[in-house]
Amino acid sequence: MSLSKKPVGRQAPPPHLRVSGIHKRFGGVHALRGVDFEVARGEVMALVGDNGAGKSTLMKVLAGAHPASDGQFFLDEKPVSVNSPNDASDLGIQIVYQDLALCENLDVAANLSLGDEPVKSGWKFLPKLLRPLDDLEMEVKAREAIDKLQVKTLQSVQAKVGGLSGGQRQAIAIARAVGAEGTVVMLDEPTAALGVAQTRQVLDVVKRLRDTNHAVIYISHNMRDIFEVSDRICVLRHGGNVATWKTAETTPDEIVIAMTRGLDDEATNAI
Amino acid sequence: MQSEPKISFIDRLRIMRETRFGAFVPVLLALAAIWTYFGVALPVWDYMGDPTAENIRFIFLSPRNIYNLFMQSAVIATLAVGITVVLLLGDIDLSAAATAGVCAALLGVLVLSGVPGWTACLIVMGVGMIMGAAQGVLVAYVGIPSFVVTLAGLLGFQGLMQKILPTGNLNVSDPFVRGFARVLLPDAAGWALAAACVLVFAFFNVRKQNYRREKGLEVEKSIVIWGQVAFFGALMFATVATLNSYRSVPLLIVLLMTITALVGWVTTSTPYGRSIFAVGGNQESARRVGMNVKRIRVSAFAIVGLMAAIGGIFGASRFGSVSYTAFAGGSLLLESIGAAVIGGTSLFGGRGSVWNAILGALVIGSLGNGLDLSGASAADKLMFSGVILLLAVAIDAVSRSGSTSR
Numbered sequence: 001m002s003l004s005k006k007p008v009g010r011q012a013p014p015p016h017l018r019v020s021g022i023h024k025r026f027g028g029v030h031a032l033r034g035v036d037f038e039v040a041r042g043e044v045m046a047l048v049g050d051n052g053a054g055k056s057t058l059m060k061v062l063a064g065a066h067p068a069s070d071g072q073f074f075l076d077e078k079p080v081s082v083n084s085p086n087d088a089s090d091l092g093i094q095i096v097y098q099d100l101a102l103c104e105n106l107d108v109a110a111n112l113s114l115g116d117e118p119v120k121s122g123w124k125f126l127p128k129l130l131r132p133l134d135d136l137e138m139e140v141k142a143r144e145a146i147d148k149l150q151v152k153t154l155q156s157v158q159a160k161v162g163g164l165s166g167g168q169r170q171a172i173a174i175a176r177a178v179g180a181e182g183t184v185v186m187l188d189e190p191t192a193a194l195g196v197a198q199t200r201q202v203l204d205v206v207k208r209l210r211d212t213n214h215a216v217i218y219i220s221h222n223m224r225d226i227f228e229v230s231d232r233i234c235v236l237r238h239g240g241n242v243a244t245w246k247t248a249e250t251t252p253d254e255i256v257i258a259m260t261r262g263l264d265d266e267a268t269n270a271i
Numbered sequence: 272m273q274s275e276p277k278i279s280f281i282d283r284l285r286i287m288r289e290t291r292f293g294a295f296v297p298v299l300l301a302l303a304a305i306w307t308y309f310g311v312a313l314p315v316w317d318y319m320g321d322p323t324a325e326n327i328r329f330i331f332l333s334p335r336n337i338y339n340l341f342m343q344s345a346v347i348a349t350l351a352v353g354i355t356v357v358l359l360l361g362d363i364d365l366s367a368a369a370t371a372g373v374c375a376a377l378l379g380v381l382v383l384s385g386v387p388g389w390t391a392c393l394i395v396m397g398v399g400m401i402m403g404a405a406q407g408v409l410v411a412y413v414g415i416p417s418f419v420v421t422l423a424g425l426l427g428f429q430g431l432m433q434k435i436l437p438t439g440n441l442n443v444s445d446p447f448v449r450g451f452a453r454v455l456l457p458d459a460a461g462w463a464l465a466a467a468c469v470l471v472f473a474f475f476n477v478r479k480q481n482y483r484r485e486k487g488l489e490v491e492k493s494i495v496i497w498g499q500v501a502f503f504g505a506l507m508f509a510t511v512a513t514l515n516s517y518r519s520v521p522l523l524i525v526l527l528m529t530i531t532a533l534v535g536w537v538t539t540s541t542p543y544g545r546s547i548f549a550v551g552g553n554q555e556s557a558r559r560v561g562m563n564v565k566r567i568r569v570s571a572f573a574i575v576g577l578m579a580a581i582g583g584i585f586g587a588s589r590f591g592s593v594s595y596t597a598f599a600g601g602s603l604l605l606e607s608i609g610a611a612v613i614g615g616t617s618l619f620g621g622r623g624s625v626w627n628a629i630l631g632a633l634v635i636g637s638l639g640n641g642l643d644l645s646g647a648s649a650a651d652k653l654m655f656s657g658v659i660l661l662l663a664v665a666i667d668a669v670s671r672s673g674s675t676s677r
Contacts, residue, residue, distance in 0.1 A: 103556050
């Protein structure tokens, strides 16, 4: 592996979300040791690493679920602070957890607007919680969100989520994250439990997100998916950066070696 | 993997229950079966077996009996509507009947001591809500399973009721309280009410359909819409006709339907109701989208408390007395939970409807009434109720196991 391929450096697009020097300690465990990470709009940044490399921790720090012990956040190069999930979602950072957290007993439209249901105007005398729901508005919005992501196999937004396939559920969870004015979307192992056809569906949705100018952070173990969908690949190891590659200029083997062994000259700064 | 387009019976059942009106079908079938058996099959059987009989006597389906059936089921239905709300959350309330008992006893004592009827009713409703909410706080904030909290509530409230009514029963003769069960709507008013309900139902359906078309959403076939309207209309007018041909529509039934419509509307068409379904379906999901799960729990228990109090008032009104056995100590609790479950409300939370609870109450009521008429013993009644309840839960479990397997 030649050194020239390794860092993306100046040729990278201007980042939308950038963090630098992120440290995270859990008691005595030093889970993140000064990680730098960035993602631009209209790109899919894959985040890979072996188990315990700090991927999930970094993701939770970005989502505000775990506040960072140390480090800086920049959104469009303006310093911001993310200390709670609400901070993150106010900045447009949305996360799709592995368990999706959909309500299977509700239909697609209801799931997409859960927690922020549109209500009909003109019932001001009632408390917000008891005003009549605007079902139609809900369905129109859901339809738009689904069409934007081009989930072709979904027939009706009135279908109960309990009856959908894994890929469709993943797509709906993504649509929910994006629908809430999200600009940065983090996906945690979105294809882990899916078959071939459904994985395809989810990857198509991820590509759609890139085309609609979202910044996508894609966490996965599956090299084939990563090489199909990502623009850049960021490798973590032992809670530190190994390097970031342009996907077009690297190979799965190189990434796997970086994940497991690190790079010789980077090894010192990684530990 | 599914090469054959064959749909199994269970799949059909599942698909049917997913639709909005399909959920009514099993309980309607059960009701139809029970009514056919007691109303038609038994009399015909008796007539065939007894050559001395002059003609067939359809006692069960006589307007008089139907009227009594509605009145008998009203208290069960009131409690079942409340219990449905907590069942939607995935919780259970075992104390509803005892709460109703305490509220009814309190009502009796208050009225006896000279408090005007309507004030006493309001006080009792407030007390019921507080009793429910207190249990809700224990469930939501302290984290005790609802089964245990309400079991404790059941025991405690039974004791409380005995404290309030040391003699075990008390006559209630206040005209306001008695009025709920005694006041009858004039025949014409009953018809007008039915017509108004059908018109409103049709109006909302058609308007919704037009909005959907305007916004370019999926529209249901108009035959489905008009079929629903026709079905609803037939049901309404048949009910009013039957009740009118004995006495007329009692105020109690109108009140029950109004309250149920209100609770039904809140649970299906408001953000609050949506949050109840969301918590019942996936609590974690509800929490992540920012719903206050604990407060929702407490409020749902407050609703059961309120419904139990209303049930207590209705019961006191109908019986003209408050007795320990009619509420806390009798079979009211199990009948009302049974009614909710037979109606198709899932014990696992997230699925069900208050209207189904009304139908479930009718099933339970019809069963008791029919067995009474055919001279069955109390033992038979209990065993029959057990079988019906088991069947209902089995349908729930089967249709659920199908929908969660991925």
